[in-house]
Amino acid sequence: MPARPAAIAFDVIETLFPIEPLGAGLEAMGLPRALLQGWFAASLRDSFSLAAIGAFQPLRAVMEANLDDLLARHGRSAPAAKKAAVLDGMGSLPPHGDAAEAVTRLADAGLTLVALSNGGAEATEALLSGAGLRDRFSQVVTTAEIGLSKPRREVYLGAAERAGTDPARLMLVATHPWDTNGAKAAGLMAGFVARGRPYPSILTPPDLQAESLAGIAGSIIALPG
Structure with missing residues (x-):
């Protein structure tokens, strides 16, 4: 021991x-709530990839980039205000x-x-x-x-x-x-x-x-x- x-x-x-409360923000952009964990996992993946080569980007920036990717892959778009609202939710x-x-x-x-x-x-x-x-x-x-x-x-x-x-x-x-x-x-x-x-x-x-x-x-x- x-x-x-x-x-x-x-x-x-x-x-x-x-992070489950962030799922409501995804739904507001026409994305399934079930994509939440995959979005977060992809953001961690990219943070790890940067760290592996000695580089860094703030988690919010990484999550925003992956949110854009998620929207594009599902044929969706969202105004900047809606995306910012989801990302701001990380503080509440x-x-x-x-x-x-x-x-x-x-x-x-x-x-x-x-x-x-x-x-x-x-x-x-x-x-x-x-x-x-x-x-x-x-x-x-x-x-x-x-x-x-x-x-x-x-x-x-x-x-x-x-x-x-x-x-x-x-x-x-x-x-x-x-x-x-x-x-x-x-x-x-x-x-x-x-x-x-x-x-x-x-x-x-x-x-x-x-x-x-x-x-x-x-x-x-x-x-x-």
């Missing part, structure tokens, strides 16, 4: 805040039902909390503030300030530096296996929020796994100090 980490870095998009997503409980328990247990997101700083700050969670986080770290997207190791090491702790004592909590795998490769600990999905056997396993944010928080607190 690993020792309790000194700090927790929470992934933000999908881990703390589900509701949190998962157990996000506040998990974050509060960990903060009250004395752990330093950091938000670590591929999203922009303004949107991330808006999400945390809107959910009443901002004061629980000592730092908000985004890939824009690193100039590379996750899962580049520089992002995780940058989060450890901002948290003021050794990478080996920082645990990333995420619902993305690629993210926890990246954290492990950078020397961090990792906690995977499964939500009913198996962890891929081809990736480095996390230190902890639970079905929910509340579950992973309980597992972290139960670790020996």
Whole structure:
């Protein structure tokens, strides 16, 4: 059993805040709501592709480019205002039902909390503030300030530096296996929020796994100090 980490870095998009509400914006442009996850996955793919060659574009710009592609492939078009409305929604997503409980328990247990997101700083700050969670986080770290997207190791090491702790004592909590795998490769600990999905056997396993944010928080607190 690993020792309790000194700090927790929470992934933000999908881990703390589900993207499902953005589906209504796709429907408003004549696209099926079912395309939402594919749109987000394609945007992550392109962010990874840029990071692999040492380049960077903000997630919003990448998502906008993939939204244009999605519209074109389905024979649709949309005015700039409708596209902007969907993208702006990234800053007003509701949190998962157990996000506040998990974050509060960990903060009250004395752990330093950091938000670590591929999203922009303004949107991330808006999400945390809107959910009443901002004061629980000592730092908000985004890939824009690193100039590379996750899962580049520089992002995780940058989060450890901002948290003021050794990478080996920082645990990333995420619902993305690629993210926890990246954290492990950078020397961090990792906690995977499964939500009913198996962890891929081809990736480095996390230190902890639970079905929910509340579950992973309980597992972290139960670790020996």
